[in-house]
Amino acid sequence: ERYQYDPFGNLLTNPVSPTLQSTIWRYAGGQFDSGTGxxxxxxxxxxxxxxxxxxRDPVGGSLFDPRSSNRYVYAKSDPVNVVDPGGKFNLTPGCILAIIAGIGGIIGALQSAGAEIQGVNGLGLFLGIFSPPLGLIVIIIGNLIALVYASAVIAGIYSGVAAACGLPGIP
Incomplete structure (x- = not known):
């Protein structure tokens, strides 16, 4: 036996099993309140x-997705393809892929910045043999450039994930 629902969570069939009737976890993994329905x-x-x-949605909508502008809509009015398990933002296949790609992008950006920092530090140490102030300046400027680069890449990745998931962008 199982519960059957329409796309918006209205119960279509009610199981007779006492175990299933007593469970509070129902439609799309939500917690059912029998007192209010x-x-x-x-x-x-x-x-x-x-x-x-x-x-209202505490997160708000996204200018990139007009369907998210109504802050009372469940799953962008598309509950067959979209879920909103936490009540804050929608999980679509595109959102999930954007999150996975974003994690990969962040790892790549941090690895690239780390390699840049290692290279700059090596150059700074070498130059420091001949001129310690010059070596220190090269290390500081190189590290700052690498960190700014990594921050910009991560901000860009977040913007892409935010657009795909209906989250607010970076102000």
């Missing part, structure tokens, strides 16, 4: 009768 997803409650949240 609402389903809690993290920080918000979903009302399946209207297919909307009962509170």
């Amino acid at each position: 609402l389903t809690k997803f993290g920080v918000r409650y979903d009302d399946p009768s209207v297919g909307r949240w009962t509170q």
Whole structure:
């Protein structure tokens, strides 16, 4: 036996098993409140009768995704393809791929910055043999450039993930 729902979480069939009837974990992994008929997803409650949240989205929408501008909509009004398990942002296949790619990008940026820092430090140490102030300046400037580069790459990656997941961008 199992529960069956329409795309917005309205119960279509109710199992007769007492074990299934007593569980509070229901539609899309949300916590069902039998007193109100609402389903809690993290920080918000979903009302399946209207297919909307009962509170505004605390994160807000994204200019890159007009479907996210209504702060009461559940799963961008597309619950067949999108879920919102925590009530804060939607998980779509594109969002999940963006997060995975973003993690890879951040690792790559940090590795690249680390290699840059190693190279600059080596050059600075070599120059420091002949002129310690010059060697120190090369090390400091090189490290700052590498850190600015890594920060810019990470900010760009976050912007891409934010656009894919409907999160607010960097101000």
